[in-house]
Amino acid sequence: MTAQRTSPGNAASAGLRAEVSGFKRLRIREEACALFFMHGYESTTLDAVAQELGVTKPFIYSYYATKSDLLYDICRLGISMSLEVLQHAAALDRSPSDRLKIVVESVLTIIFEYRKFIVVYEREEKNLEPERMREIRELRKLFDHQLADILAEGNSLGDFEIIDPILTATTIGGMITWVAQWYSPDGKRTQLEVINHILLMVEAVVHICQDQRSISPEVTKLILLKNQKKGG
Amino acid sequence: MTAQRTSPGNAASAGLRAEVSGFKRLRIREEACALFFMHGYESTTLDAVAQELGVTKPFIYSYYATKSDLLYDICRLGISMSLEVLQHAAALDRSPSDRLKIVVESVLTIIFEYRKFIVVYEREEKNLEPERMREIRELRKLFDHQLADILAEGNSLGDFEIIDPILTATTIGGMITWVAQWYSPDGKRTQLEVINHILLMVEAVVHICQDQRSISPEVTKLILLKNQKKGG
DNA sequence: ATATCAGTTTACTTGTTAGTAGGCAATTGC
């Protein structure tokens, strides 16, 4: 009885209210994200978002306390969708090679669907409060880390020949994220083509021959010199 | 005599003045970029930039007409440095394989040096006036295109086995750009390690076996369904 | 000494936008 009381006393209507409320939040997020994607976070006013939805600014404020909260929600969705499907795929009872392939496919599918969220998350992260930015960054780290785990396991089973699983995971993560930056549904490539291409790229980098040529001597010298200067 | 007159009449001092003026612009750019990198473009006030330089806001306005001009200069530097070394390397009288390697090495070297410019350019592009944004985008396109040319040439000489040179160039470009996003001089990896790693990755993706496995049937169905819905 | 001028500052205007207070309507419960 002392539990939270939603005015229209019966549970069903309370449930519906919550659903409607959730839906409204979703729509706000969606339109805001589309505008953030197009014009950037700071250049988008909440009045513009409201107009797009056919409502007014205080409407938005009754669902999100601040503009920054709204961005936070978008960013969290952007990274957590990808992380979720990665974790799901990683937990499957399949070979590392299969799991990697499934990860690439399913994360790319998410990217095609939530492209704008991911781009906004990557681009506008900096506009979050420090604490929340750190939280989002942690999720991203987790993503790379879990991907690296699959690679390392494949290595020890002899399925992959990866010299540096951490760096390779970062690179694969980047390759996938990069797709969100350039892919457009109006572009020349179908989603299928893109997935196939990235699959090829990923398979290539996990099966590297050990005898690749290394960096040229001149550049080596240049870099060493620079690092020396900094270190000394 | 009717030519432009710089007050201390002699040419040498006029040259020096221009140099000093150029240097001041450079310093403004540098500090502004550092702040844009840290806090984002919109969250950085020109007063803050001025303070960092120990001057006042109107000082900046006497070197850049608007805040957006300043961002434009930073963005242009961010992309044109990379493009320049790419073009230089691409023009060398060497095999496509050698040129590709040199491109990767030299562009990465630029990225290490101009990291902040590149990140700001990628992230804040959206804040430019449309016309200027398009100009910057064109430069980026040119970058990918010229990279693709090297790949295509390597293909026809039999040095590479690349199924789709355009997409592969985009991916390689992304791999390199991605480095700017995560590399930090304070991180665990040296520049040398990173260069070596990216070289490995790049060599892997230009020597792809034709018999790679393709996309899984379930996902294929899913994607086709979606594209169908959209098209119909 | 004095006029001039580049380069810089102080002090201001102006527009914009996040966020809010308070009222009005519609819905719900009785």
Place this chain on the structure above:
DNA sequence: GCAATTGCCTACTAACAAGTAAACTGATAT
């Protein structure tokens, strides 16, 4: 029907930051 509560809107404030006008300073030329 009537009371209460939720949900949204009109109309506002407060603050911030881009950009500017005009005054100041110190060097140089005459």
